[in-house]
Amino acid sequence: MGQIFPMDFDTSVKLNLYETLARTGQALTAMDVADALAAPLGDVLAAFERLHQKRLLVPEPGDPARIRMAPPFSGVETPHRVRVKDRSYYANCIWDALGIPAALHEDALVETSDMHTGEVIRLRVEGEAPLPEPCAIHFAVPAALWWQDIAYT
Amino acid sequence: MLLFRSEETLEGWCRARNLPRRPTINLEQLWHLAVTWYGNRLTVESRRPAPDEMVAIFSAIGLEGPFWDPKSDQWKSNS
Numbered sequence: 001m002g003q004i005f006p007m008d009f010d011t012s013v014k015l016n017l018y019e020t021l022a023r024t025g026q027a028l029t030a031m032d033v034a035d036a037l038a039a040p041l042g043d044v045l046a047a048f049e050r051l052h053q054k055r056l057l058v059p060e061p062g063d064p065a066r067i068r069m070a071p072p073f074s075g076v077e078t079p080h081r082v083r084v085k086d087r088s089y090y091a092n093c094i095w096d097a098l099g100i101p102a103a104l105h106e107d108a109l110v111e112t113s114d115m116h117t118g119e120v121i122r123l124r125v126e127g128e129a130p131l132p133e134p135c136a137i138h139f140a141v142p143a144a145l146w147w148q149d150i151a152y153t
Numbered sequence: 154m155l156l157f158r159s160e161e162t163l164e165g166w167c168r169a170r171n172l173p174r175r176p177t178i179n180l181e182q183l184w185h186l187a188v189t190w191y192g193n194r195l196t197v198e199s200r201r202p203a204p205d206e207m208v209a210i211f212s213a214i215g216l217e218g219p220f221w222d223p224k225s226d227q228w229k230s231n232s
């Protein structure tokens with residue numbers, strides 16, 4: 001019989017955050033995670049910071065206890081809404097909008113818009129691939145600078 | 154990264170902001186990136202790709218050069 005090794009604390013925090021986002025579309029606060037894991041708040045805040053360094057989450061500017069991004073999920077409303085079954089999520093950008101059905105392995109409807117004209121654009125993901133839709137995806141920022149201002153990127 | 158209905162609306166966006174036109178990808182390429190980046194995001198072992206892995210991921214869909222290299226110094230001097 002194999003031995004079961006417990007997860008390290010940062011992984012527990014990460015999974016608690018991501019599983020809750022996947023289930024509810026809502027980002028937890030550090031207090032929520034501390035309650036869920038029966039852990040000290042300071043330990044959770046330190047884990048948030050380490051996960052930020054690993055670029056697995058972005059805290060709210062000025063409030064390290066709240067989550068702005070847990071890519072591909074957004075902790076706040078954005079112009080990129082993703083519908084999966086009866087749930088709605090917000091994504092940080094169009095890459096992340098497709099990242100949500102990729103992470104959930106579910107069909108999805110992405111509702112967003114042309115950045116110049118405001119025309120509504122709907123992208124459907126069915127059977128783990130997007131249906132064809134005329135569009136162009138523009139990268140305004142080189143990869144080396146993405147995390148200088150990830151909210152802008 | 155930003156979504157446009159067409160190359161024409163993208164050009165209009167660049168002109169309106171006096172910003173340079175930068176690389177574009179299509180929906181198929183974007184889906185490849187989404188799956189590669191996030192396909193295992195809800196698992197214990199998930200992590201962001203390391204810089205060298207990112208270069209390989211971009212190269213696999215034809216995106217090459219300093220623009221797609223997270224370790225490139227070329228852009229930092231222009232920022």
